[in-house]
Amino acid sequence: MTAKAVDEDAHSEQWAETSHCRVSAVRRFGAFTALELVAPGVTAKASPGQFVMVTVPGGGYLLRRPLSLFTVHGDRVGLLVEARGSGSERLVALEVGETVDLAGPLGSAFPTHGVSNALLVGGGIGCAPLQYLADELSGAGANVTAAFGFRDFRAARAAGAFVIERLWVASEDGAIGRRGTVMDLIAELDAPPDTVVYACGPAPMIGAVQRWTFREGLRGYASLEAHMACGTGSCRGCVVDTTRGKLRVCSEGPVFALDEVQP
Amino acid sequence: MTASLELDQVALTVELGPLRLEHPLVDASGTFDLLEYARRYPGDFLADFPYAAYVPKTVTADPRTGNPAPRVTETSAGMVNAIGLENPGIEAWIGGLHEWAALRQPVIVSVGGNSPDQYAAVVRALEAHLASASQETVPRIEAYELNVSCPNVAGGLQIGADPAATAAVVGACRALTTRFLIAKLTPNVSDVTVAARAAVEAGADGLSLVNTFKALVLDRETLRPFLGNRTGGLCGPAIKPIALRMVAEVAQALPGVPLVGMGGLMSGLDALEFIACGATAVGVGAANFTGFEAPSRILAELRAELAARGFASPAAARGIALGS
Numbered sequence: 001m002t003a004k005a006v007d008e009d010a011h012s013e014q015w016a017e018t019s020h021c022r023v024s025a026v027r028r029f030g031a032f033t034a035l036e037l038v039a040p041g042v043t044a045k046a047s048p049g050q051f052v053m054v055t056v057p058g059g060g061y062l063l064r065r066p067l068s069l070f071t072v073h074g075d076r077v078g079l080l081v082e083a084r085g086s087g088s089e090r091l092v093a094l095e096v097g098e099t100v101d102l103a104g105p106l107g108s109a110f111p112t113h114g115v116s117n118a119l120l121v122g123g124g125i126g127c128a129p130l131q132y133l134a135d136e137l138s139g140a141g142a143n144v145t146a147a148f149g150f151r152d153f154r155a156a157r158a159a160g161a162f163v164i165e166r167l168w169v170a171s172e173d174g175a176i177g178r179r180g181t182v183m184d185l186i187a188e189l190d191a192p193p194d195t196v197v198y199a200c201g202p203a204p205m206i207g208a209v210q211r212w213t214f215r216e217g218l219r220g221y222a223s224l225e226a227h228m229a230c231g232t233g234s235c236r237g238c239v240v241d242t243t244r245g246k247l248r249v250c251s252e253g254p255v256f257a258l259d260e261v262q263p
Numbered sequence: 264m265t266a267s268l269e270l271d272q273v274a275l276t277v278e279l280g281p282l283r284l285e286h287p288l289v290d291a292s293g294t295f296d297l298l299e300y301a302r303r304y305p306g307d308f309l310a311d312f313p314y315a316a317y318v319p320k321t322v323t324a325d326p327r328t329g330n331p332a333p334r335v336t337e338t339s340a341g342m343v344n345a346i347g348l349e350n351p352g353i354e355a356w357i358g359g360l361h362e363w364a365a366l367r368q369p370v371i372v373s374v375g376g377n378s379p380d381q382y383a384a385v386v387r388a389l390e391a392h393l394a395s396a397s398q399e400t401v402p403r404i405e406a407y408e409l410n411v412s413c414p415n416v417a418g419g420l421q422i423g424a425d426p427a428a429t430a431a432v433v434g435a436c437r438a439l440t441t442r443f444l445i446a447k448l449t450p451n452v453s454d455v456t457v458a459a460r461a462a463v464e465a466g467a468d469g470l471s472l473v474n475t476f477k478a479l480v481l482d483r484e485t486l487r488p489f490l491g492n493r494t495g496g497l498c499g500p501a502i503k504p505i506a507l508r509m510v511a512e513v514a515q516a517l518p519g520v521p522l523v524g525m526g527g528l529m530s531g532l533d534a535l536e537f538i539a540c541g542a543t544a545v546g547v548g549a550a551n552f553t554g555f556e557a558p559s560r561i562l563a564e565l566r567a568e569l570a571a572r573g574f575a576s577p578a579a580a581r582g583i584a585l586g587s
Contacts, residue, residue: 016303016555063337229335230552233299236349237335
């Protein structure tokens with residue numbers, strides 16, 4: 001399946017307009033912060049796998065930050081943020097009542113149509129889009145199993161931000177869940193042959209999941225991350241290598257067919 | 264100090280050579296893709312197009328895949344990019360013209376290459392197409408911007424840093440078109456007026472400046488170059504004061520040559536500063552990355568800044584920073 005088919009299958013709508021959104025809740029889970037914002041303009045069009053461009057408040061930051069949709073409930077959007085630099089540190093310090101500018105939803109969505117068994121594989125902050133995906137798949141009657149890997153205790157506390165019935169967790173230091181990586185977790189799972197795999201995480205993890213699905217004869221999708229400037233297809237700053245050449249994570253992605261990415 | 268004006272007393276139209284522009288703002292090449300915005304826009308994007316002229320991403324004779332990732336990163340008050348002129352090549356580019364033929368505004372085609380022949384090949388192919396195509400199938404292509412200043416292409420050689428090479432590119436294209444011909448200058452020189460003069464003497468009708476400043480960003484952990492191309496071009500607010508100085512220098516050295524000023528402008532006041540330094544039109548670049556609404560916001564601010572100072576038009580403010 002090609003990424004073009006990903007687009008067509010998921011019917012994702014993109015929306016570049018900026019809306020001013022009030023922060024309605026902030027919850028902290030170790031290294032991650034879950035922000036909830038009132039964003040009816042985003043939720044009306046959103047699909048799992050898509051992202052928003054978030055303006056870092058207070059000025060001083062030129063570029064917006066791409067953040068994938070963590071949850072969508074009614075007119076509320078959830079975003080999961082890991083403080084990695086000064087911009088994301090400002091975002092995790094947001095308080096209820098503050099206003100943030102969001103543009104979106106943007107990018108391609110995870111195809112979910114006709115899926116009976118789904119395996120969601122996440123690494124670190126890459127787990128974020130998988131909650132919204134799990135909600136959508138479960139709502140459509142699919143059996144959803146999730147396997148998440150985290151670096152250490154602080155990162156693994158992010159698992160508390162997720163509400164997924166069958167969620168398996170691994171941490172590299174063994175502080176929470178199984179000691180090891182997410183690949184150790186999925187090796188122990190019995191995936192039915194019609195399982196569709198959805199992966200999001202660091203490039204080495206995407207590569208390992210890709211090899212595993214090839215061995216198991218499963219199909220799937222990967223959501224990729226890249227440094228972005230515009231987030232809306234203009235600047236060509238966020239390209240990744242694929243079997244179809246260089247494609248933009250913001251525009252052809254972030255969701256690609258697992259067999260076409262070259263992590 | 265002149266008394267302030269009402270907003271509707273300010274007429275924003277400007278004339279960039281033969282191009283009649285509704286207002287002074289154009290997009291800086293490579294920062295605003297019309298079709299990409301159109302597919303993310305709720306209304307009729309061609310009807311609501313915010314710039315007075317459209318400068319598409321640089322097109323070259325042959326397709327280019329561009330530089331390896333990562334290609335962009337934020338720095339203090341700016342960003343560094345090394346895209347590498349990724350584009351489909353002039354043949355495929357011409358094949359897509361019908362998709363935005365309905366654009367009302369004039370188009371300034373940004374042309375790139377590694378040699379005068381490569382620039383000429385683009386202009387020749389496009390002129391041949393425009394001579395034979397029916398009007399409804401092509402946008403209003405009224406000008407060329409010769410991008411002799413991309414800092415991110417193989418070899419690291421910038422034609423724009425060599426006045427003779429700049430003149431050779433301009434001369435090769437001048438021979439092929441009567442359309443308005445702009446040379447886009449590099450700031451990576453000690454005296455920007457030298458290449459500016461060479462371009463005009465070779466037949467350029469106007470000049471745009473500045474392109475990005477060659478820059479290096481390190482990965483904080485590994486202390487190795489962060490970008491896939493190692494070096495990139497710095498843009499954004501950090502470069503605005505240097506860009507203003509260079510626009511003013513060229514305006515003083517070559518009075519009467521129409522200038523498109525650009526470099527880190529984020530607001531209407533920034534745009535007015537470029538006009539005060541002698542620019543006729545103003546290019547909006549990195550500000551496009553702050554949101555879809557940037558051009559209309561900057562334009563509204565520019566109108567208000569002109570009105571507040573009693574300028575009835577951009578022309579009334581043009582060059583006032585250059586006097587003693």
